[in-house]
Amino acid sequence: MRKTVLWVLAILLTGTSLRADEGMWLPSLIAQRIGDMQAKGFRLSAEDIYSVNQASLKDAVVLFGSGCTGELVSRDGLLFTNHHCGYSYIQRHSSVEHDYLKDGFWAQSRAEELPNPGLTVSFLDHMDDVTAVILQGYDASMSEAERDSVVRSNSAKLIEANTDPSQGLKASVESLFYGNQYFLFVFRVFRDVRLVGAPPSSIGKFGGDTDNWMWPRHTGDFSVFRVYAGADNAPADYSPENRPYQPRMFFKIDRRGVKEGDFTFVYGCPGSTQEYVMSEQVRYVGEVSDPRKIDLRTRRLEIQKKYMSQDPAVRIQYASKNATLANAWKKWQGEARGIARMKTVASKQAYEARFREWAKGTRYEGVVDRLGAIYARRNPSYLAYEYYNETVRSIEIVQFAAGILSRLKSGSPTTSLIEAFYKDYYEPIDREVFASMVAAFNEQLPATFQPVWLLEKLGRYSSVEAWRDSFYAETVFTDRSKVEALTKADIGRLLEDPAIEMSEAFLAWHREQIQPVIRETNEALRPANRLYMQGQMAFEKDKAFYPDANLTLRVAYGHVAGYEPVDAVYYRPVSTLKGIIEKDNPDIFDYNIPQTLRDLYAEGGLEDQPVCFLATNHTTGGNSGSPVLNADGHLIGINFDRVWEGTMSDIAYDPAICRNISLDVRYLLFVIDKIGHAGYLFDEMVFVD
Numbered sequence: 001m002r003k004t005v006l007w008v009l010a011i012l013l014t015g016t017s018l019r020a021d022e023g024m025w026l027p028s029l030i031a032q033r034i035g036d037m038q039a040k041g042f043r044l045s046a047e048d049i050y051s052v053n054q055a056s057l058k059d060a061v062v063l064f065g066s067g068c069t070g071e072l073v074s075r076d077g078l079l080f081t082n083h084h085c086g087y088s089y090i091q092r093h094s095s096v097e098h099d100y101l102k103d104g105f106w107a108q109s110r111a112e113e114l115p116n117p118g119l120t121v122s123f124l125d126h127m128d129d130v131t132a133v134i135l136q137g138y139d140a141s142m143s144e145a146e147r148d149s150v151v152r153s154n155s156a157k158l159i160e161a162n163t164d165p166s167q168g169l170k171a172s173v174e175s176l177f178y179g180n181q182y183f184l185f186v187f188r189v190f191r192d193v194r195l196v197g198a199p200p201s202s203i204g205k206f207g208g209d210t211d212n213w214m215w216p217r218h219t220g221d222f223s224v225f226r227v228y229a230g231a232d233n234a235p236a237d238y239s240p241e242n243r244p245y246q247p248r249m250f251f252k253i254d255r256r257g258v259k260e261g262d263f264t265f266v267y268g269c270p271g272s273t274q275e276y277v278m279s280e281q282v283r284y285v286g287e288v289s290d291p292r293k294i295d296l297r298t299r300r301l302e303i304q305k306k307y308m309s310q311d312p313a314v315r316i317q318y319a320s321k322n323a324t325l326a327n328a329w330k331k332w333q334g335e336a337r338g339i340a341r342m343k344t345v346a347s348k349q350a351y352e353a354r355f356r357e358w359a360k361g362t363r364y365e366g367v368v369d370r371l372g373a374i375y376a377r378r379n380p381s382y383l384a385y386e387y388y389n390e391t392v393r394s395i396e397i398v399q400f401a402a403g404i405l406s407r408l409k410s411g412s413p414t415t416s417l418i419e420a421f422y423k424d425y426y427e428p429i430d431r432e433v434f435a436s437m438v439a440a441f442n443e444q445l446p447a448t449f450q451p452v453w454l455l456e457k458l459g460r461y462s463s464v465e466a467w468r469d470s471f472y473a474e475t476v477f478t479d480r481s482k483v484e485a486l487t488k489a490d491i492g493r494l495l496e497d498p499a500i501e502m503s504e505a506f507l508a509w510h511r512e513q514i515q516p517v518i519r520e521t522n523e524a525l526r527p528a529n530r531l532y533m534q535g536q537m538a539f540e541k542d543k544a545f546y547p548d549a550n551l552t553l554r555v556a557y558g559h560v561a562g563y564e565p566v567d568a569v570y571y572r573p574v575s576t577l578k579g580i581i582e583k584d585n586p587d588i589f590d591y592n593i594p595q596t597l598r599d600l601y602a603e604g605g606l607e608d609q610p611v612c613f614l615a616t617n618h619t620t621g622g623n624s625g626s627p628v629l630n631a632d633g634h635l636i637g638i639n640f641d642r643v644w645e646g647t648m649s650d651i652a653y654d655p656a657i658c659r660n661i662s663l664d665v666r667y668l669l670f671v672i673d674k675i676g677h678a679g680y681l682f683d684e685m686v687f688v689d
């Protein structure tokens with residue numbers, strides 16, 4: 001009782017504290033938040049999080065590949081990320097004989113660690129606010145195009161000055177707050193990254209797409225890699241002579257576990273959010289785009305599922321494609337429902353009404369209506385573009401044909417593309433997708449937003465299926481040996497191939513009818529959104545704003561917490577091995593655990609082995625694999641997901657329901673030891689407990 005009173009008091013006093021776990025903050029500016037972090041339990045300083053003078057936590061965090069996060073956990077470059085982040089690499093090393101996806105993989109020595117051509121990890125060397133440099137030469141009388149060219153040329157100079165391939169240094173300039181601020185990011189990019197281990201999918205992807213985005217969750221979503229460097233500890237191309245990279249910092253591991261209320265902190269690379277868009281754009285996402293795309297993907301997923309369940313080879317071939325497809329499909333469902341449930345469109349409209357009042361007579365007057373008009377002009381074309389992406393561009397043979405043609409034109413080799421394509425291609429799936437997607441495109445979009453070429457084509461056949469049958473009978477691209485024999489001299493003839501013809505017809509339609517509207521409205525949106533962002537910051541002077549995510553390094557902090565998904569139900573924040581055994585079912589692919597795990601459990605004493613936990617950290621796609629740290633900056637978990645009911649956090653964060661899902665580091669250690677028998681890896685880790 002006394003506690004409740006104190007809580008209410010605390011909330012009343014701080015006012016904004018209810019929203020306080022929202023936010024993805026820039027590490028170099030974290031001094032502005034450190035007071036709040038410390039008040040909530042954090043025991044380190046801003047310099048510990050980010051420093052250019054000394055080793056800091058940022059030196060142990062990487063952008064893994066181009067869309068995930070990873071963290072260093074030993075002085076020999078050992079790295080943790082998610083299983084789903086390493087998935088396509090694990091798949092590439094897998095075949096029916098060595099099915100590392102299904103059975104897992106553990107290198108028994110460093111010599112057995114597997115190289116992954118093309119995979120990089122990027123460490124942030126430093127970041128700086130370069131707004132003044134980027135806008136040098138710009139004045140307010142300039143047009144948007146002139147401003148763009150100033151920004152572009154200043155950025156190019158800055159990037160050039162900060163890039164040094166011999167040191168693996170790569171720079172980028174990113175716009176924040178819709179171009180109200182610019183930051184320079186300089187990364188050290190390592191390109192010899194090897195696979196050390198992965199649990200079997202029955203652990204790493206336990207629950208599959210059924211449990212994806214859901215709580216209670218029991219997925220052991222991790223994989224282990226190692227970063228290698230040249231003799232000088234600098235980035236180098238793969239070479240057997242390379243040595244494990246010695247990082248400036250790595251995370252120590254705390255095995256004492258978490259409980260509700262504990263401070264947590266996620267350090268990683270969130271990909272993309274749109275927290276400050278106007279109501280009309282939220283309406284488009286929640287009421288138009290998401291529902292339409294969900295329907296298109298449902299059809300493709302059903303087709304894939306049918307063939308995958310019939311044949312284990314097809315299951316492996318389509319495993320990664322299917323997971324990627326299903327992932328966004330399910331996220332969009334949660335997002336659309338979340339937007340509706342939170343009434344975000346209405347609350348943004350109410351906000352906009354207050355903003356309009358306040359903006360009268362200022363430079364912000366009219367900006368909301370201007371934005372509304374631009375979105376209204378843009379969205380029908382944008383929807384056609386999204387349909388094009390989700391339908392025609394999902395026909396694998398058409399995409400492949402386009403890829404081969406462009407390589408032949410530019411004279412680049414086609415071998416690796418041919419290899420990769422046929423390894424994972426199953427024609428019966430593609431044929432069904434073709435018929436289903438072409439029909440959906442044709443039936444669901446207004447005729448004025450379709451290529452005339454398509455309408456004529458469909459007019460010539462009795463049905464989509466009839467067109468499809470002649471299409472696959474005629475195209476050369478279903479025949480590997482014929483594709484291998486193609487040379488530059490065949491380009492003229494290829495233009496008559498149905499797959500090329502289709503890809504070219506749609507490209508031309510997109511270029512001539514769709515893209516111009518999108519480009520023109522994007523150009524109009526840029527200054528309008530920049531002004532509206534500025535306006536929002538002026539309107540709410542006392543609010544702390546964080547920039548939308550753009551795959552740059554961020555800090556999100558909060559605490560371990562459960563939530564109420566629906567009336568009368570409370571989800572506790574920690575899941576255990578007991579729940580895995582409850583879900584275990586040898587007849588259901590997603591829930592069929594390894595026999596070893598059943599046997600271990602039967603021996604007793606493992607009921608309370610923690611598996612995953614929930615917290616209020618504001619995360620998004622790209623945060624997968626991020627280190628989850630405790631108040632002392634020690635590793636307690638690995639972020640891998642959010643709860644379904646809260647996926648609208650990319651647009652609107654609800655502190656009552658938005659939760660990130662992390663793997664408890666103790667389950668990772670348990671799996672390495674008891675399932676992978678790779679406990680020797682512990683020798684290089686440091687435990688603080």
Ligand code: ARG
Pocket residue numbers: 084205208209212213323324326327621624640641642
């Ligand atoms: N939902 C998580 C994220 O967006 C995990 C996805 C991988 N898992 C899966 N079953 N598809 O990336």
Ligand code: ASP
Pocket residue numbers: 067068619620621622623624625640641642
């Ligand atoms: N699963 C996501 C990722 O791969 C994380 C999220 O969207 O919460 O980055």
